[in-house]
Amino acid sequence: MLGGCASLTKTMAEKILGRASGKDVSPGEIVEANIDLAMVHDLTGPHVVEVVEEIAGEVKVWDPEKVAIIFDHHVPADKIRAAELQVIMRRVARKLGIKKFHDVGRGGICHQVLVEEGYARPGMLIVGADSHTVTSGAVGAFATGIGASDMAMVWLTGKLWFMVPESIKVNVIGKLPKGVYAKDVILHIIGKVTVDGATYKAVEFHGDTIRNMTIPDRMTLSNMSVEMGAKAGMVPADEVTVQYLRERGVEVKPFGPDPGAHYEDEWNFEVSKLEPQVAAPYSVDNVHPVSELEGTPIDQAFIGSCTNGRYEDFVEAAKILKGRKVAEGVRCIAIPASIKQYMKLLKDGIIDILAEAGCFVAHSTCGPCLGGHLGVLGPEEVAISSSNRNFRGRMGHPTSKVYLASPATVAASAVEGKIADPRKYL
Numbered sequence: 413m414l415g416g417c418a419s420l421t422k423t424m425a426e427k428i429l430g431r432a433s434g435k436d437v438s439p440g441e442i443v444e445a446n447i448d449l450a451m452v453h454d455l456t457g458p459h460v461v462e463v464v465e466e467i468a469g470e471v472k473v474w475d476p477e478k479v480a481i482i483f484d485h486h487v488p489a490d491k492i493r494a495a496e497l498q499v500i501m502r503r504v505a506r507k508l509g510i511k512k513f514h515d516v517g518r519g520g521i522c523h524q525v526l527v528e529e530g531y532a533r534p535g536m537l538i539v540g541a542d543s544h545t546v547t548s549g550a551v552g553a554f555a556t557g558i559g560a561s562d563m564a565m566v567w568l569t570g571k572l573w574f575m576v577p578e579s580i581k582v583n584v585i586g587k588l589p590k591g592v593y594a595k596d597v598i599l600h601i602i603g604k605v606t607v608d609g610a611t612y613k614a615v616e617f618h619g620d621t622i623r624n625m626t627i628p629d630r631m632t633l634s635n636m637s638v639e640m641g642a643k644a645g646m647v648p649a650d651e652v653t654v655q656y657l658r659e660r661g662v663e664v665k666p667f668g669p670d671p672g673a674h675y676e677d678e679w680n681f682e683v684s685k686l687e688p689q690v691a692a693p694y695s696v697d698n699v700h701p702v703s704e705l706e707g708t709p710i711d712q713a714f715i716g717s718c719t720n721g722r723y724e725d726f727v728e729a730a731k732i733l734k735g736r737k738v739a740e741g742v743r744c745i746a747i748p749a750s751i752k753q754y755m756k757l758l759k760d761g762i763i764d765i766l767a768e769a770g771c772f773v774a775h776s777t778c779g780p781c782l783g784g785h786l787g788v789l790g791p792e793e794v795a796i797s798s799s800n801r802n803f804r805g806r807m808g809h810p811t812s813k814v815y816l817a818s819p820a821t822v823a824a825s826a827v828e829g830k831i832a833d834p835r836k837y838l
């Protein structure tokens with residue numbers, strides 16, 4: 413029976429959707445929920461505006477304080493079409509008085525901005541017109557990607573319907589070995605459960621490995637939850653979260669599931685002996701330990717994206733690139749996930765290290781992650797990337813190939829000109 417009996421103890425998803433819809437909810441139930449934050453970017457925003465204008469005859473939002481417009485995909489505008497779309501969204505942001513508007517050079521990749529600006533908070537219900545909106549789950553929010561027409565309804569009414577998902581508890585335990593990171597953990601998990609292993613489930617990450625992770629690491633996990641089909645990928649908000657948001661002037665309380673909450677399934681992973689992981693083309697679940705792919709020649713290495721474009725990611729890459737050179741015949745492209753990350757890297761001399769090694773370092777943009785610009789792959793070219801997707805043609809030509817790995821593995825591969833194990837450099 414859909415809806416079942418409401419249990420007294422709730423998972424994070426049930427608590428958030430219950431609060432947002434003002435009732436006691438159970439998995440399978442359809443609810444109409446009030447949205448706390450709605451985000452669009454330069455590519456999806458114009459579609460939303462079009463639908464809103466069609467329905468309402470003019471562009472409007474239910475609450476300008478709860479709407480974010482962030483330019484990131486084709487930033488700075490790389491062609492006339494992109495410039496046209498950005499002109500539209502700039503006008504809309506001004507007309508509606510959107511304060512959470514981040515133009516070129518004033519934000520960065522939307523998912524990074526939501527978290528680092530302290531917009532995303534524990535217990536919030538967040539929707540974004542982008543599949544990696546799940547990233548905000550890192551601070552304990554139920555955050556999910558929606559289509560442009562759903563977003564148009566959110567802009568008009570502030571509400572959206574959801575089917576309350578079943579929850580899956582992912583327990584990760586053990587101390588990560590040197591050279592092995594959150595990226596390797598999530599690639600390993602996706603490799604085991606496959607790309608549809610968590611379809612429409614609310615995934616919660618638990619265990620001491622997760623508790624010991626920083627918010628940037630947790631963002632990598634949450635970000636890639638959607639690559640196993642999850643509706644949301646959440647980490648309970650603890651003291652690490654409270655402190656991270658406090659540094660951004662936001663006071664929050666810890667937030668997690670009720671003790672004894674019911675999960676549809678529990679997955680257990682022990683990671684103390686995990687090797688660096690690499691997802692081979694053309695699927696994110698085609699995951700192998702780096703030792704199985706070592707020596708595969710590459711043309712391009714990319715460090716960046718909403719998955720792994722943070723300060724800490726570049727610091728790990730710089731440990732390997734410092735005093736070394738990117739291999740002859742290989743391009744290494746390094747793009748921080750936001751202007752704030754870029755500024756911090758600049759101040760600490762990390763950008764210098766990357767540039768001296770021969771990296772092409774750019775200001776924040778999605779750029780090559782989706783084959784947009786600043787590093788589109790040609791026929792048969794091979795890239796190793798710290799991003800999250802390696803579908804056919806993802807970063808350029810349909811015959812190009814993308815391997816996904818941690819920033820350290822990408823950096824080691826850039827130095828050798830072939831897929832390499834970062835551990836020997838650390």
Ligand SMILES: CC(C)[C@H](C(=O)O)[C@@H](O)C(=O)O
Binds near residue numbers: 557
């Ligand atoms: C362009 C956008 C709608 C898309 C998404 O939704 O994820 C992009 O960000 C991606 O990573 O493929």
Ligand code: SF4
Binds near residue numbers: 485521542718777800
């Ligand atoms: S960095 Fe890549 S994955 Fe992230 S929002 Fe941009 S295009 Fe999508």
